[in-house]
Amino acid sequence: MRRILTTLLLCLILAPAVALELPRLSAVPGGIALVPLPASPQRPQVQFQNKPVLVIEREGQWLALVGIPLGSASGQAELQVSTRDGPRQTLAFAIEDKAYETQHITLTDTRRVTPSAEDLERIARERTRIQAALRHFSDDMPDSLRMALPLEGRESSPFGLRRFFNEQPRNPHSGLDIAAPEGTPIQAPAGGLVIDTGEYFFNGNTVFLDHGQGLVTMYCHLHEIHVEEGQRVQAGEILGTVGKTGRATGPHLHWGVSLNDARVDPKLFLREEQVSVQE
Numbered sequence: 001m002r003r004i005l006t007t008l009l010l011c012l013i014l015a016p017a018v019a020l021e022l023p024r025l026s027a028v029p030g031g032i033a034l035v036p037l038p039a040s041p042q043r044p045q046v047q048f049q050n051k052p053v054l055v056i057e058r059e060g061q062w063l064a065l066v067g068i069p070l071g072s073a074s075g076q077a078e079l080q081v082s083t084r085d086g087p088r089q090t091l092a093f094a095i096e097d098k099a100y101e102t103q104h105i106t107l108t109d110t111r112r113v114t115p116s117a118e119d120l121e122r123i124a125r126e127r128t129r130i131q132a133a134l135r136h137f138s139d140d141m142p143d144s145l146r147m148a149l150p151l152e153g154r155e156s157s158p159f160g161l162r163r164f165f166n167e168q169p170r171n172p173h174s175g176l177d178i179a180a181p182e183g184t185p186i187q188a189p190a191g192g193l194v195i196d197t198g199e200y201f202f203n204g205n206t207v208f209l210d211h212g213q214g215l216v217t218m219y220c221h222l223h224e225i226h227v228e229e230g231q232r233v234q235a236g237e238i239l240g241t242v243g244k245t246g247r248a249t250g251p252h253l254h255w256g257v258s259l260n261d262a263r264v265d266p267k268l269f270l271r272e273e274q275v276s277v278q279e
Contacts, residue, residue, distance in 0.1 A: 019058050020145045022065070023268045028098035029072045030160050030172075030265050035093045037062040040083040047080045051260045052137045054213040056145075065145075067214075067259030068095055070160060070172050100160035100172065119201060126200045133196045133208040133216065134258040140193075140212035147189035147269045148235065150219065151242065153180035156252055159265040174263035175218065175256035182223050182251040184242040187235075189217065189255075189269075194231045203254070204246025207239050217266075218256035221248045 027033040037044050037055065039062070046053040046064045054065045064079060074097035081089045115123060157177035192209035195216070199205050205222035223243025227233060244251045257266045 020056055020142065023145050026265070026268060027068065027094060028096050029068055029074075030070045030098070030100075030263065031068050032259065032264055032268055033064075033066045033068060033077075033093050033095070035064040035066060035079060035091060037064055037081055037091070038083070038086075038089060040085060042084050045082040048077070048260055051135070051262075052214055053079065053260045054142075054215060056141075064091075065259070066093070067262030067264045069262040070174060098160075100162055101158075102162045115201070123201050126198075126202075129196065129198070130200065130203070130206075134218065134263075135261045136195055136208075136210050136216055137214045137260075138193075138210055138212050140210075142211040142213060142215050143191045144211075144235070145215075145269065146271050147217075147266075148187070148271060149178070150186045150189050150239070150255055151178060151180055151184055151253060153178040153184070153242075153253070155179075159267065175220070175254045176266045177252050177254050179250065179252040180242045182242055182244065184251075186219055186222065186239045186241060186253055188233045188237050188239055189235065191234045192217070192232070194227045194229055194233065196229055197225050197227065200246060202247045204248065205240065205243060206246075209233070209239075214258075214260045216258040218254075218258065220254035220256070221245050221252060223251070 023032055025032055025034050043055055044062055046055055048066050056063050056065060072095055074095050076092050077095050079091045081091055156179040157173055159173060159176050161173040188209060190211055192211040194207060195210045196208040197206065203220040205225050207219045207222065207225055207227060209217045211217065219239055221243055222240040222245065225240040226238050242251050242253055255266050257264050257269060
């Protein structure tokens with residue numbers, strides 16, 4: 001019996017790790033590029049625009065999974081790669097162009113379009129906190145690079161829209177909006193650590209999940225928050241419920257995904273059977 005148990009233990013130790021299924025790749029602004037890295041016995045350290053990048057190993061090859069910011073221009077971009085055994089290197093990869101549609105939204109609460117001086121002070125404070133959460137980088141590897149939808153609902157605003165609020169231009173839409181009745185439960189699409197929760201001027205009640213290696217997800221406009229900072233959640237656990245807090249015209253979830261501090265299209269991470277959100 002002892003010999004059998006020893007053999008099983010050795011098999012578990014020596015068994016190769018299950019490769020993470022990659023998200024869909026799209027080397028466009030708001031997309032994801034996969035860049036092969038030089039051979040190295042240790043995991044290379046990679047940066048893009050001075051932000052650390054997720055590095056994975058597949059079949060003996062190191063690969064950088066790079067989030068591309070929405071504001072990026074098409075053309076050549078560069079990664080900085082460092083290893084213990086060699087000098088720092090620069091690797092180039094191509095960003096393709098993509099045109100996103102335009103959306104015009106009318107808000108009756110004009111304060112959410114033209115904030116007061118007091119509101120602007122609050123917004124500035126909150127921006128620092130939100131940026132800290134979205135830039136968070138931990139050494140843990142994500143348990144999955146494919147996610148489930150946080151809830152079933154109607155896609156009310158896709159990712160990347162060039163938005164106008166009361167005909168005033170604003171930043172492109174950096175997430176996926178899913179409309180559902182107020183109170184609908186929102187599930188964690190993958191395992192992660194709650195790194196912040198709070199109530200924000202624009203985002204309303206919000207939860208941030210760290211999945212590891214610069215992969216962070218954000219859930220905004222919640223009616224209720226059911227988790228707290230420092231709590232580790234598994235895929236499917238309830239984070240809160242759909243609401244219309246903050247700058248919202250009706251109950252919906254704004255689901256954002258950040259990779260190396262670049263807001264990328266959440267649909268790239270969806271499992272194949274869930275790519276098309278109910279129209």
